[in-house]
Amino acid sequence: MSSSRSSRLARGGLIAALSLSIVTAGAPAFAADGDPIIDWPTFKGAAKSLDRNGAADLILSSGDKARQRILRLTPGGYRQSGSAWSTTKLDVTQSFESTFKVYLHHFRPGADGIAFVVQTEGPRALGGWGGGVGYRGIKPSLAVEFDIYQNAFDPSRNHLAVVLGGNPDYQDAVAESPIPLYGRPFNARVSYDAEASLLRVYVKALSAGARERQVLEQEIDLAQHVRGDSAWVGFTGSTGTGLSKQDIYSWTLQGSEA
Numbered sequence: 001m002s003s004s005r006s007s008r009l010a011r012g013g014l015i016a017a018l019s020l021s022i023v024t025a026g027a028p029a030f031a032a033d034g035d036p037i038i039d040w041p042t043f044k045g046a047a048k049s050l051d052r053n054g055a056a057d058l059i060l061s062s063g064d065k066a067r068q069r070i071l072r073l074t075p076g077g078y079r080q081s082g083s084a085w086s087t088t089k090l091d092v093t094q095s096f097e098s099t100f101k102v103y104l105h106h107f108r109p110g111a112d113g114i115a116f117v118v119q120t121e122g123p124r125a126l127g128g129w130g131g132g133v134g135y136r137g138i139k140p141s142l143a144v145e146f147d148i149y150q151n152a153f154d155p156s157r158n159h160l161a162v163v164l165g166g167n168p169d170y171q172d173a174v175a176e177s178p179i180p181l182y183g184r185p186f187n188a189r190v191s192y193d194a195e196a197s198l199l200r201v202y203v204k205a206l207s208a209g210a211r212e213r214q215v216l217e218q219e220i221d222l223a224q225h226v227r228g229d230s231a232w233v234g235f236t237g238s239t240g241t242g243l244s245k246q247d248i249y250s251w252t253l254q255g256s257e258a
Helices: 011-019 222-226
Strands: 038-040 050-054 057-060 069-075 081-086 096-105 113-119 141-147 159-164 173-176 186-193 198-205 213-219 230-238 245-254
Touching (some): 050 057, 069 081, 069 230, 096 113, 113 222, 141 222, 173 213, 230 245
Antiparallel strands (some): 038 245, 050 081, 159 173, 186 198, 198 213
16 A cells, blocks of 8 residues: 555535535636747756656656656655756746646556645655645645545546645545546646636547546635745656656646746
C-alpha cells in the first residue's frame, strides 16, 4: 500500500464531491492575446527554464516510436517525491489556461499521482511522498490532483481533486475521472477565469473520437488565496510503496507573465 492520509476530508469538500457531475466540455475556450508564456510541445531546451527538485528530472522517453525530451516527476522508486516549477512567474490576478499531456505508468497498481500546482513558497518547494502527492506542506498553494491511489477518504484510485492550502487530506472539490488516469496517456486542461473567480478542470483521452470533458469547477479568488499577485506554477508527483513513472510530455501555459 501507499501511505494513507491521516485526516478526514473537510466537510465542504465532501459535499462538493457529492454534488459535482462530469459533463461534456461546453465552456468557452480561454481567450488569450499574445504568445503563450510557456510553450513546450516537448521539453527539449527546457532545462534552464524549469527548476527541478527531488526525484524530478528531464529525460528522453523510452518505448516510443519517436523518443522525445519529457519531464519525469518520479522514476518509479519507493517513497519518492518530485517537483518542477517554471522560472517564469504567472500573474494570478489575470485569467490563464494550462494544457499538458500526462502519462502515468509502470507497475500495477500505481501510486500516488501528480498535481498541477500554483504556489508562492518558491522555486525549491517540494512536498511529501505517498499521499502527499509531492505538494503536502507547500502553502499557500492551489493544487489540482490527478490521483491514482485510494488513500483514506479518497473516492477511488481514479479521481481528480482541487486542494487549497497544501494539505491533500482536505479536498475542496473531488470527482471521479471519466477516463483512466493510469496506464494510458491523456490530456488535461486547467482554466482560470479571474473575472468570475472560477477554476475549471478538463480531461481528454487520446483515443480517436474522444471528447474533452469537464470534471471539476471551483470558485476561488486565486490571488487572495496564494497571498500575492504572482506565483510559481508547475507540477508535483509522488510514490509510496506503490510505484509509478509519472511523466509530463508537453506543457503550454497561456496567460500573463508577472
